Amino acid sequence: MRISTRGEYGVRAMLDLALHSAEEPVPLSAIAARQDISEHYLEQLISALRKAGLVVSFRGAQGGYQLAKPPEEITISEIIRTLEGPIAPMHCVEGAHADCHHVELCATRMLWQKLQASMEEVLSKTTLAWLKDEAKKILATAAIQR
Amino acid sequence: MRISTRGEYGVRAMLDLALHSAEEPVPLSAIAARQDISEHYLEQLISALRKAGLVVSFRGAQGGYQLAKPPEEITISEIIRTLEGPIAPMHCVEGAHADCHHVELCATRMLWQKLQASMEEVLSKTTLAWLKDEAKKILATAAIQR
DNA sequence: ACAATTCCGACCAAATTCCTCGGAATTGGT
DNA sequence: ACCAATTCCGAGGAATTTGGTCGGAATTGT
Numbered sequence: 001m002r003i004s005t006r007g008e009y010g011v012r013a014m015l016d017l018a019l020h021s022a023e024e025p026v027p028l029s030a031i032a033a034r035q036d037i038s039e040h041y042l043e044q045l046i047s048a049l050r051k052a053g054l055v056v057s058f059r060g061a062q063g064g065y066q067l068a069k070p071p072e073e074i075t076i077s078e079i080i081r082t083l084e085g086p087i088a089p090m091h092c093v094e095g096a097h098a099d100c101h102h103v104e105l106c107a108t109r110m111l112w113q114k115l116q117a118s119m120e121e122v123l124s125k126t127t128l129a130w131l132k133d134e135a136k137k138i139l140a141t142a143a144i145q146r
Numbered sequence: 147m148r149i150s151t152r153g154e155y156g157v158r159a160m161l162d163l164a165l166h167s168a169e170e171p172v173p174l175s176a177i178a179a180r181q182d183i184s185e186h187y188l189e190q191l192i193s194a195l196r197k198a199g200l201v202v203s204f205r206g207a208q209g210g211y212q213l214a215k216p217p218e219e220i221t222i223s224e225i226i227r228t229l230e231g232p233i234a235p236m237h238c239v240e241g242a243h244a245d246c247h248h249v250e251l252c253a254t255r256m257l258w259q260k261l262q263a264s265m266e267e268v269l270s271k272t273t274l275a276w277l278k279d280e281a282k283k284i285l286a287t288a289a290i291q292r
Numbered sequence: 293a294c295a296a297t298t299c300c301g302a303c304c305a306a307a308t309t310c311c312t313c314g315g316a317a318t319t320g321g322t
Numbered sequence: 323a324c325c326a327a328t329t330c331c332g333a334g335g336a337a338t339t340t341g342g343t344c345g346g347a348a349t350t351g352t
Contacts, residue, residue, distance in 0.1 A: 001147075001148075001153070001226070001230050001231070001233055001234070001235065001265075002147075002234070002235060002236065002237070003147055003235045003236055003258075004339090004341085005340075005341065005342095006340085006341085007147070008236060008254075011257070012248075012250060012254060015250050015254065019250065027298090028297080028298075029297085034248070034250075035250070036248070038341085038342065038343085040342070040343060040344075041341065041342050041343085043298080043300095044341095044342085046298095047298090047300085050298095050299095057297095057299085058297085058298080058350085059297065059299080059348075059349045060295095060296070060297055060298075060348090060349045060350025060351060061294090061296040061297060061349090061351040062296075062297080062350080062351055063296075063298060063349085063350070063351085064297075064298085065298090076257060080147070084147050085147070088147070088148070089147065089148060089149045090149055090154060091148070102158075102181065102182075103281055103285050103288065104158060104162060104180075104281050105158065106284050107161065107277050107278075107280040107281035108161065110280055111157070111222060111272055111277060112149075115265065115269065118264040118265065118267065118268045119147075119261060119264065119265060122257075122260050122261045126260070131253050131254065131257060134253040135250050135253035139249050142249065150308090150310085151309080151310065151311090152309085152310085173327080173328065175328085184311065184312080186311070186312060187310065187311050187312080189329080189330080190310095190311085192329095193330070193331085196329095196330095203330085204319090204328085204329080205317075205318045205319060205329045206318045206319025206320060206327070206328055206329075207319055207320040207325095207326065207327040207328060208319080208320055208327075208328080209318085209319070209320085209328050210328075210329085211329090
């Protein structure tokens with residue numbers, strides 16, 4: 001019942017872009033260093049995010065990555081879905097499956113649907129912009145305390 | 147982001163008990179046959195459920211399993227937790243961990259906390275009794291249509 | 293030309309999942 | 323007293339997933 005490192009790193013990388021790529025593209029190495037993630041591994045993840053249209057890339061020197069849309073329009077749901085697959089606690093609620101063989105199984109399916117809906121609710125309603133704001137707040141209070 | 151077969155089978159087995167073990171204990175073989183689950187594998191799962199105090203067992207001939215409490219008092223949350231471990235989408239929201247090293251990481255932690263809370267909400271508020279009722283409803287409408 | 297960078301596909305070790313197997317212990321029925 | 327039905331226990335193991343690594347080709351600003 002865990003989100004794997006793909007989703008975890010992906011969200012952190014996207015937040016990193018939200019915080020640092022407003023002006024110029026950010027090279028992978030910078031994200032990897034700040035977030036303490038293996039560069040090669042992160043490359044795989046960001047490649048998927050690019051193909052999903054969540055980031056844009058610029059090749060060559062001074063190249064790097066930027067968010068493809070304003071952070072208000074990028075939801076965590078999108079990020080998780082591209083990196084972890086469908087947000088479904090059970091295969092029977094993944095897409096248009098209706099292959100319930102047992103009666104009891106169908107009853108449990110309703111349970112998994114409720115669970116899925118509540119997860120999707122949270123993930124689709126929180127955006128990168130929200131995360132960015134939270135991160136800035138934390139940074140601000142940390143600065144005061146120092 | 148999936149619940150594994152441990153959780154899936156566990157919930158189905160518990161529902162099976164809720165439906166069939168009111169009078170006499172139900173042998174493992176009966177549950178396994180009805181639910182189409184490997185008997186040996188199910189044995190492991192139900193052993194964990196017994197140790198967690200969710201089912202009681204009777205050894206020897208005519209033995210089997212029964213729910214340890216009325217189905218109103220057994221939540222899906224309990225079942226999932228005993229079979230899958232803590233309901234936490236991320237290790238950082240599992241118990242009293244506060245090991246956020248990066249500022250950004252702490253912001254994402256709030257996200258995972260929200261997600262965890264919404265999952266726990268659903269799983270702790272739906273009981274075996276609810277599942278049992280749903281299963282009976284489905285069974286009833288299926289009987290009419292036949 | 294060169295250095296910085298993305299892009300791509302193959303490969304691989306460790307962990308986890310999903311079981312299987314064999315047998316010991318217990319208990320009701322005859 | 324025996325037997326059949328059943329739970330209980332621990333070891334083992336194949337398949338899948340996870341979490342990477344590696345090497346090099348392609349692109350582009352300076």
